[in-house]
Amino acid sequence: MRIDTFLFGGKRFRVDKGDVSRVAGRFISLGLTAKFSEDGEFTVPLFRLKKYRSALSGIEYTEEEIKCLPAFAINLSKRRGILAALLIVSVYMIFSSLFVWDVRVSGNEEVPTAAVEEELAAAGLSVGASWRSLSFSEVERSTLEKSEKIGWLNINRRGNVAYVTVKEKTVYEQSDDSGLYSNLVASRDCVIEEITVKQGIAHVKAGDTVKAGQLLISGVIPAELGGGFVRAEGEILGSFSEEISVEVPRRESFKSYGEEKLLSVRVKIFKFSINIFKNYRKSNNDYVIIEDVKECTVLGKYRLPFGIYKTYSADVAVNERTYSDKELLTVASSRLAKLRIMKLSDSELIKIRTYGEFTDGGYRMASTVSQLKDVGEERFISN
């Protein structure tokens, strides 16, 4: 039976078996549809009766009403018991779908399931909790913040059951470095310019040349001073020179991005996504995909469960550029300046000498930078 006939009611027509071919021929030419049974019966939806009747003019046929959903609904109104039962069942189904029926935890080995469930319950996810008031990301965040044993957590809803996948925290053995006693050693070769000891015994003085790894302030107190261990603390400023350089080739390739073209538009409602529009790339050039996500919020604070996801594609073209001598100097200079800023981010500049030369491939620019830096590096004393 056709779905429209079932929903809105219809009529069953019967023609003589010999007339089926004639009727079918007329239906084909008029664009009408029918499914003939062996006896020459077919059903017609109520709202298209006129067309079928006019198509059957001149042919003998009989009509019979079909009792479908409307007739069933009318009959049901007389049987109030069944109606009430149906109503109760539907209300129960709707009502029960508002709450969490079960929480199933997987992925835990050491941590007992009950402990995970307890932590989830404290974050708001438990049997009987309302789905509407639940924010999975909030539960995940809150559980991870409070839990000492769970390292990662993911919650999914299937039907009325919450499926929780957990990964436990990996506990590493405490390393020897975490001891309370330490020495300060030189982090690099340098000349000590200034040394201030807050705790420990100084082993070098200003003007000394030290090698990387050499002891500067010791956390071991000699016996004559009382003995024992301390955590060495102090500020040791060392000066050193360092060369930084950049080389710019005369011919250089760089990427440029073309116009953005809309590839797809997708609407995501809860966990379902509907593709509204999809286009396919026609060229075989290299390209990048750019994703634009617009999530709907109320007052910019409360996230609604739907959003619009758009993807764009942009062609990537690799172009080559040849620098002139003047351009080479400018590019090398700007690159060296950036490098210098990075290198001097945690030290103080004393002196700088910059020089450059044209090479076979392009231009090389270098700077010898004399700088002042805290060179003390903490090394823990193992027990």
Next chain:
Amino acid sequence: MTEKNKRERKLSHGEKIFPAFHIEADGRGSYLSVLISGIIGVKEFSSEEVGVITRRESIKLTGKGLRISVFEAKTVEISGDIETISFVSKSYRRGKSK
């Protein structure tokens, strides 16, 4: 001009692009359902034999317990215990040569 060229010249542009009919079948055990599109009319119908006419051919299906369903876009479905399907070509000159 050869006979083949004459025939090609008589074909309209639409006929060159679209085939006269399209047929596909789906079977479950001995039950077979044959869908034919491009139907002009139904020549005969009984539970043992169904004949349909397309633009260039007529198709005859025989079997047991045959049923016919008519759909939009000049498509019919014949289902049942289909035993044979035969095609009979129609002449292009039919009705013209007297």
